[in-house]
Amino acid sequence: MPELEEMALPTSLTSVGSLSPLEVEEILRSRVLLDVCIALLVFICPRALPLVGNLLSLNTAEPWLSYTEWGKKYGDLLYVRLLGQNFIILNSENIARKLLDQRSSIYSDRPVIPTNTLFGVDFSTVMLRYGDEWRLHRKLFHQALRPESDLRYREVYFTGAQRLLVNILEAPAYFDTHLKDFVASNVMALAYGYEVEMRDDPIVRTVRELVDLLTKALSPERTAALAAFPFLQHLPDWFPGAGFKRQAAYSRNAPPSIVADCLSQIDETVDYDTQEFAIKAVAATAFIAGYETSSSLLHSFILAMLLYPEVQTKAQAEIDRVIGTEKLPSFDDRLSLPYIDAVLHELLRWSPVTPLGIPHATTTDDVCNGYYIPKGALVIINVWAMSRNKMKFDDTEDFKPERFMTEDGKLVNDPATTSDPIFGLGRRICPGRFAAEAFLWMAIVSILSMFRITKAKDAYSKEIPVERKFTTGISVHPVDFPCWFISRSAGRERLIRQL
Numbered sequence: 001m002p003e004l005e006e007m008a009l010p011t012s013l014t015s016v017g018s019l020s021p022l023e024v025e026e027i028l029r030s031r032v033l034l035d036v037c038i039a040l041l042v043f044i045c046p047r048a049l050p051l052v053g054n055l056l057s058l059n060t061a062e063p064w065l066s067y068t069e070w071g072k073k074y075g076d077l078l079y080v081r082l083l084g085q086n087f088i089i090l091n092s093e094n095i096a097r098k099l100l101d102q103r104s105s106i107y108s109d110r111p112v113i114p115t116n117t118l119f120g121v122d123f124s125t126v127m128l129r130y131g132d133e134w135r136l137h138r139k140l141f142h143q144a145l146r147p148e149s150d151l152r153y154r155e156v157y158f159t160g161a162q163r164l165l166v167n168i169l170e171a172p173a174y175f176d177t178h179l180k181d182f183v184a185s186n187v188m189a190l191a192y193g194y195e196v197e198m199r200d201d202p203i204v205r206t207v208r209e210l211v212d213l214l215t216k217a218l219s220p221e222r223t224a225a226l227a228a229f230p231f232l233q234h235l236p237d238w239f240p241g242a243g244f245k246r247q248a249a250y251s252r253n254a255p256p257s258i259v260a261d262c263l264s265q266i267d268e269t270v271d272y273d274t275q276e277f278a279i280k281a282v283a284a285t286a287f288i289a290g291y292e293t294s295s296s297l298l299h300s301f302i303l304a305m306l307l308y309p310e311v312q313t314k315a316q317a318e319i320d321r322v323i324g325t326e327k328l329p330s331f332d333d334r335l336s337l338p339y340i341d342a343v344l345h346e347l348l349r350w351s352p353v354t355p356l357g358i359p360h361a362t363t364t365d366d367v368c369n370g371y372y373i374p375k376g377a378l379v380i381i382n383v384w385a386m387s388r389n390k391m392k393f394d395d396t397e398d399f400k401p402e403r404f405m406t407e408d409g410k411l412v413n414d415p416a417t418t419s420d421p422i423f424g425l426g427r428r429i430c431p432g433r434f435a436a437e438a439f440l441w442m443a444i445v446s447i448l449s450m451f452r453i454t455k456a457k458d459a460y461s462k463e464i465p466v467e468r469k470f471t472t473g474i475s476v477h478p479v480d481f482p483c484w485f486i487s488r489s490a491g492r493e494r495l496i497r498q499l
């Protein structure tokens with residue numbers, strides 16, 4: 001494989017970790033890093049396609065298991081040069097905070113990834129280069145999704161959770177679809193103030209298919225198929241709300257949403273078109289960025305409850321003790337339910353949905369701990385390794401909410417759930433984190449209050465084993481598994497059936 005020679009480190013750079021071609025190959029076994037690389041690789045050098053084929057044939061099952069090893073083997077900062085592109089991999093939270101938080105003016109760009117343009121999603125906040133357009137997007141997100149705005153959406157999350165429970169009661173085998181619909185309804189409400197139908201909403205279905213396609217698009221083997229879907233370049237027009245034009249007055253009476261908030265704040269005297277395009281883009285991004293990540297986490301939550309029934313029992317005991325067995329939990333109960341918050345925090349740690357974050361890029365050269373980091377380098381946040389930091393957490397593969405509880409049963413406050421590296425770092429940190437953690441909490445507490453989740457049984461009444469397995473890609477999702485939902489409260493069932 002002669003091309004691998006090119007991956008060796010150039011002597012002009014002070015290498016962070018000096019890797020032999022074999023070691024580089026080992027790192028490339030990670031399918032997720034590969035996903036990032038391939039998109040760039042095909043862009044930088046189309047002739048590299050045969051190499052892409054070779055790399056894809058590597059054994060890539062459970063790639064993140066090796067992410068924890070990188071730090072141990074190569075240190076906190078790892079440098080890989082691949083076909084002319086510099087990759088810096090941050091393996092520890094300390095170093096990541098030092099660079100991305102404290103030197104955020106250098107580390108807040110994004111690499112140019114050709115799939116975005118091909119799929120017509122280059123408008124998305126997530127992949128915008130560091131500059132004025134991105135700043136305008138962040139301002140709009142901040143107006144709509146800052147922590148104080150959360151209160152306005154509580155009713156939406158609560159109603160959505162009740163619908164989720166009804167859907168699971170009626171068609172438990174499709175729980176994954178119901179979880180996705182729950183997330184979709186929240187994100188649609190956040191973005192557009194749009195109230196989705198109880199089940200199988202046509203707009204949600206269309207957008208869900210699109211997001212599925214986009215998630216797959218980031219996987220390298222699909223790159224070749226991109227040119228086949230030029231219609232996706234018209235993506236923003238597919239979204240509800242895209243038809244609005246100069247309706248700022250109308251929006252003031254509309255339900256709260258990103259679009260309504262932004263329209264009501266629009267400055268009609270300056271550059272209206274730029275602002276209007278940014279509002280559409282921000283709303284569409286909210287769906288793309290929030291949907292897959294949040295529904296994957298909820299699917300992982302069900303998996304964790306199956307694999308750790310003792311955690312489920314403890315959480316349900318807390319709910320029944322605090323609110324009784326007849327009432328449905330609401331946000332007013334949150335402070336009295338610390339263990340449920342610990343479950344949420346542990347879920348984020350146990351199942352980092354984007355194990356290598358979303359790559360940042362440097363805007364100028366930098367030096368860190370005596371190492372030279374070049375301008376334009378791709379900066380990968382090894383979230384997986386951070387969540388497996390043995391200095392911070394013991395038994396890292398176990399689901400143990402107790403690690404976020406004090407001995408006297410209080411929640412450990414520091415750090416807050418929303419500052420978990422799963423939401424990224426620095427200026428590009430996820431602006432949807434406050435909303436996401438609120439509606440995830442609502443879903444978790446509602447499901448636990450209503451159902452005992454157990455392993456499914458086969459025709460011989462034998463439990464069907466469940467394993468913790470995830471798909472690969474830039475964001476990961478648990479592989480489908482069967483399970484049963486057993487109603488635990490006739491009183492609660494009556495309440496939600498009144499809907």
Ligand code: HEM
Binds near residue numbers: 285422432
């Ligand atoms: C649990 C669910 C979620 C997770 C785990 C998550 C995770 C992330 C991560 C890792 C990033 C990249 C941060 C970085 O570059 O350092 C990100 C960016 C982003 N997320 Fe989220 N996210 C979630 C939910 C949401 C929701 C619900 C929304 C919107 C309503 C949202 C909107 C965004 C946007 C707009 C960006 C791009 C920020 C930028 O590039 O400046 N996310 N998210």
